Amino acid sequence: MGLSFGTKAPPTALSGEVVVTGLGKSYGAARVLSDVNLAMNEGEVVSIIGPSGAGKSTFLRCLNYLEVPTEGKISIGGAHVVAGGKLPDKASLDHLRRVTGMVFQSFNLFPHLTVMENITLPQRKVLGSSKEQAQAVAERLLKRVGLPDKAKAYPARLSGGQQQRIAIARALALSPKVMLFDEPTSALDPEIGLEVLAVMRDLADEGMTMLVVTHEMHFARDVSDRIMVMGNGGVLEIGPSEQVMSQPQNERTRQFLKAVLDR
Amino acid sequence: MITQLLSSIAQGVGLTLYVTAASLIIGGVIGLVLVGAARSPIAIIRSIATLYINIVRVIPPITWLFLIYFGLPQFALRLTTIQAAIIGFSIIASAFMAEIYRSGLLSIPDGQREAAHALGLSTVTTVGHIITPQAFRVALPAIATYGIGLLKDSALASTIGVREITYYAQQCAKQTHEGLLSFVVAGLLYIVISLAVALVSRRVDLTLRRKIGVA
8 A cells, every 4th residue: 555665765755745854953063863764645544653753753743843843855645845844834834734634642722711602712723714614514523533422522521541532533624635643542541542552443444644642552453554664863663564563674673672562 | 086087098009000000010011121132133132121120129229219209300300209200110110020031031932832833823922822911920929019019118208299098197196196096097908908908819829820720
């Protein structure tokens, strides 16, 4: 399904819904991300795993410019940006954020707005939707994440799992082409995390292009098409999920998988 | 006797409230500008705002009042006592309000701004719809506390002749030689007003807290 390539020779001509080439980030002399390449087809799900400090979240956050990469190129869903250590022009930045939706570890719902307002405000401000349109979309999405009766609730009244599902609905309401998940279940009890993973699994089945930073090895193996293993700010290896889990090529990957799977 | 004193001194309640409320509102608006300036991308604007905030706060309120009431006429600016008091207290309030807003802003987790950015919300929408309402709710108790502080400071306006509570208490004390009683009555009036402000702000705060649970 996905484009697969090894890590030894960086691919020269990539194509797909997501194409990232030579992405890097440094703070002065400190290099936190170097030469990350990734191409994803539409509808593909890629999980990013690896030890903490590997640069997984930094990489993901560079894709919508919550972190500013210092080198490389990003093309997502028709938005193109060449990194240069500062924010791109407003039109490119808006476009990039328009085609990406992000789900955070800490949900980041707006606590002073109801669930309904959390989902409708961005639609009205970013897409210019009417109130009725935005509410119709919100109601449909609330059903989809299994929380149709929570429209009037404030986030503080919801469990972590419910908040995260609302956060997913809020991102989906803007019809992104690619969804970025930054450790979406790390702040949740394992049991509660399952309800979020179930929503993500449905989303993947429906053909959403997804990039997921995660510590959930089952999700990575079962749901994603490919797994990208990161370490030390770079890509250790990337390949079909089953292959990376059962026959990792890289020694560092083997160590990491042994550590997480032997628990 | 007490009722006579009370009815005379209570004449000052209006101006006490007027000077306090006007200064809090004007200072509150200037404070917004200041906190914006203190976070400006332009270094010189940042420095000016920070300098203003710091200078204003270290000069005693009574010095400000004298500076404005007795100083400005030298530049041919004739002010009424009430105008001078409101200008002086507005300047002071602006610096304190700016600090209150700043701590409110600092209490908003980075994730809120990040989520707004990730959703593609503009800076104006992010500040206006996401950051400011939350910061205001966090700042509300501090604003109420400062308002009560300002109410007490407004007594200083009597020194330049504003006919507020303390001014009338002084007059009564002089005329009736009931010094103790006059100022006890004045004190009671301040207590009543402060309690009312505190109760209202506490009620609003609790309602917001119960509803949205902001820290």
